[in-house]
Amino acid sequence: MMDTPKKNTIIEGIRAQFPILTQKVNGRNLIYFDNAATSQKPKSVIDRISSYYEKENANIHRGVHTLSQEATTSYEQARQKISSYLNARSESEIIFTKGTTDGINLIASSFGELLNPGDEVLISAMEHHSNIVPWQLLETRKKIKLKVIPIHKSGEIDLKEFENLLNKKTKLVSITHISNSLGIINPIDEIIHKSHKVGAKVLIDGAQSIQHEKIDLQELDCDFFVFSGHKVYGPTGIGVLYGKSELLNIMPPYQGGGDMIEKVSFEKTTFNVLPFKFEAGTPNIVGGIALGTAFDFIESLNFEECQVHELELLRYAEEQLRSISGIQIFGNSKNKTSVISFNVGNIHPFDIGTLLDKQGIAVRTGHHCTQPIMDFYQIPGTIRVSFSIYNTKSEIDLFMAALNKSIQILS
């Protein structure tokens, strides 16, 4: 998509739906380049949250009164919508969680119960701490072996090593679709296919990909897929765990409580069917409903056009950044999403991040919850800019000017 007046009108139309983008920060117009941490919310999602509390609030699944029934319907409709957007086989495979971290912990706890000492779980060296620590805990609890697929200097996964590590003892490959700190897109089709060949199940951490890639769960054929609502224009505190029903059915419950039971007695308790078996307690009702609205928003967009726009922003920003002397960009691959991690000379990322903030620009600095990657590159952290559909080239121009000013002050 060229920079045509038509395209600018489309982007302006999208921007107009995000009230926060007109905010002033430190006296300047906000430029929000921290979309990999969380996306901003369109007005429709914000309005859905208030209208729920103003007109519909009730507890779900149990009440006989009208409000409760309506809230139940809205919540379950949201589940159906998400299920159909992701092309799951059935909405019973869509479990609402608190977010990606919660989803991975659920699988580590519950699927983990099915593992035996000596079984192996494979992760990659580019995982978020959320896809490392639950497996380390499982390693201690169940005496499984956690193995790590190394990455190349470019940040890309070492596929040859992956194949060497795969064996009959591999029970699960848990891997991120897109690296949150480097932006690299992993070849998950190939990883899923090869893992299945040895009988291993595959968990895809979709925290970063859900916003940028169109996900078709049946085509992908992964066994589990997890993501957070807040990274895809929805509220915080809600997320989704997709799992193939044949697996979810044999997995033990994660937490006990209301909603997840069929019948409780002191002698024997039986559990509810999917997806409720994994949803103990009153869920984040408004979160689920508003996440459904977030997917309505996505469906109102031309997804392919948005992807092209984000990639144009990526290329444009990378080209500008490469003109800075002493710049080092981490994560170099043809398959990247709109995330750039970089450092400038010996300047500490925290210093640049602080000065950019004072100029109204929100970026992320630090280790991005991926300390092993920082150790791999032997750096304390990076500056990370990450773009979304509402960002523009003129924002990148302003960012570049602010970055150059910061470098000048700090040098």
Added chain:
Amino acid sequence: MNYTEKQNSIIEDFSMFDDWMEKYELIIDLGKEIELIPTEDKQDDQLIEGCQSRVWLKSNYKNGKMFYYADSDAIITKGIISLLIKVMNGEKPKTIAQEELFFIKKIGLQEHLSPTRANGLLEMVKRMKLDAIKNI
């Protein structure tokens, strides 16, 4: 100058700038002046690990007064440390332990002392006060 006067003097220095970038330029210049901890003294027990920038702090008690030496890998953190040291150095332990440290908030830098653990500064101020208390 006493503890309060030293803090007021810093507030006055910063009040000359309206623009945030100018305030930070001053902090960065101060960061370049700070008395560093010799590398051999940068031991783990002096290290305060922030989530992003790291801080090393060493305290000395001499002739009834406190003296601090510090360093950070980030220059803005270092500049703020330098301000803290200016205020606290040469003061009696009791003053540091008991009197209010108000200038950080007044010059609008309180975000650096927020409990985000980003820069280790909040922990550092606690450590400076604790070291003073030990010598009361």
